[in-house]
Amino acid sequence: MKAYYTYLGKKIGWYLITLIIAVFLNFLLPRLIPGNPVATMVASMSAGMTDANAVKKIYDAYMSMFGLDKPLWQQFFVYIGNIFQGNMGLSFYQFPRPVADIIGSSIHWTLMLQIPAILVGWFLGNCLGAITAYRKGVFDRVFFPFFLFMSAIPAFGLAIVNVHFLANKLHLFPGSLGYRFDLIQNWGNPEFLLSVLNHYRLPFLTMVLVVIGGQSLGMREMSIYELNADYVKYSRFMGIKDSKIVGYVFRNAMLPQITGLALSLGTMVGGNLITEIVFSYPGLGTTMFTAIRTQDFPLISGCTLIITITVLIANFVVDIICGIIDPRVKAAAHEEG
Structure with missing residues (x-):
């Protein structure tokens, strides 16, 4: 157990170093974009x-307000201090709205879309992958090419295809936005909720199909590997019931799929942002795209900081899960210790 805690401590150290570097790049890279958003x-x-002096005074006042009149290294330390206080600054494009308020109003749209899509796609993908590996035959020959195609096509590519055919041509779904443009966001209004659900269907379907493709392929390959393992052949030779053997096979095959789920949940904030842009969905992806287009440094930094933290947390959780349920990690940690 001591060796495992040593292993975990090293992981925490590396993640802290990664976070420091990521925060520095998160601050620096938006400011390397050409142009002056304050101007x-x-x-x-x-x-x-017409008064140039008055315009100059306004410009200087805003440069001072946003701290852009200071040297870059001073701006960085101010930025770090503000982060520890939970202050991400004010948006340039939506001034004087705080960045935290903008992200807070958009991230719940992303979570509402992507958490159910990832979970449903993960469950269906693993079930279908396990069935194709076990049943084989016609079932495998039909579904395997479909899985391969869905895993190869990027989410935003499938989104564009779905918007063109299912929304614009067949008119089966709304093709953009998170609700009707003539409605005001009010979660207590039944008409608004119905509109949200109506606009929710196509982005949800798109992301579920993408997740199913990758998860089913991974589960299929792992299941085939386990079904051909020596312990399965020996168990069948010993006369153990096939249903019991299959239970062990699929439990072993699920290990990388569980870690994959943890990573998917952690990277969902950044993983499908382009898909949200295709649908003009009011999530973090559209917010970040607007921030980049308008050179809104504080908002860009706020969005990328959220993405960075969620990805690092997801990877750390995966390391913890692997250390608990995979004896090979414990053995490696003991050898290192």
């Missing part, structure tokens, strides 16, 4: 003003 914002606000 753009002031130009829009001072349209029609």
Whole structure:
């Protein structure tokens, strides 16, 4: 057990180093984008003003407010201090709205879409993958090419195809937005909820199909490997019931699928953001796309910080799960210790 805690401590150390580097890049990279967003914002606000000195004073005031008049290294330490206080700054594009408020109003759309899609796709993909490995024959020959195709096509590519054919051509689903454009967001309004569910169907279907493709292929390959393992042949030779053998086979095959689920749940915030942009879905993907397009440094940094933290947490959780349920990790940790 001591060796395992040593292994876990090393992992925590590496994750902290990774987080520090990621936070630094998270601060620096948006500021390397060409252009001055404050100048753009002031130009829009001072349209029609003829007094150049007044415009200059407005520009200087906003540069000071956002801290952009300081050297880059000072800006970085201010940024770190604000993060520890839970302050992500004010948005340039939606000034004076706080970045935390913008992310808070969009991230629940992403979670509402992607958590159910990942869980449903994971469950169906693993069931179908296990069945194709066990049944083989016609069932495998029909579903395997489908799984292969769905795992190869990117989520945003399938989203574009679905919007074109299912929404624009066949008019089976709404093709964009999270609800009707003539409605005001009000979760207590039944008409609004029905509109949300109606617009929810196509993005949900798209993401479920993508998840099914990758999960079913992984489960199929792992199940085939386990079904051909020596312990399965020996168990059958000993006369053990096939149903009991299959139970052990699929339990062993599920190990990498469980870690894959943890990673999928952690990376869902960043993994399918382009898909949200295709559907103009009001989630974190559309918010981040708008931030990049308008050079909104604080909002870009806030979005990428959330993505970075969720990915690191997901990987750390996977390491913990593997250490608990996989004896090979414990053995490796004991040898290192």
